[in-house]
Amino acid sequence: MRKYEFDYNIYPDNSPQKFKEACMYIEKAYPDFSKEKLLIDVDGSTIQIYNSSNKEIAVYDDYDVGAVYALSDVPLNDTILFKQRWKK
Helix, strand or coil, X not given: CCCCCXXXXXXXXXXXXXXXXXXXXXXXXXXXXXXXXXXXCCCCCEEEEEXXXXXXXXXXXXXXXXXXXXXXXXXXXXXHHHHHCCCC
């Protein structure tokens, strides 16, 4: 498995809505990153990957783990919105 420098717990449960919100935030905050095809696992988990040069951001709605989270080569918490947006 690929290693990332940063990891962020976005929401403590599965949530397609919170997953979409996280992806929308990343697309607005990092417009130079290209969006790959959405991956859907056999258990229904979704993974959205964004790339720019040798940097990557991966957003997961992981049904095995039971959470929405992001793994990233770039810091995502540079604005307070990312940290506070997904409180339960």
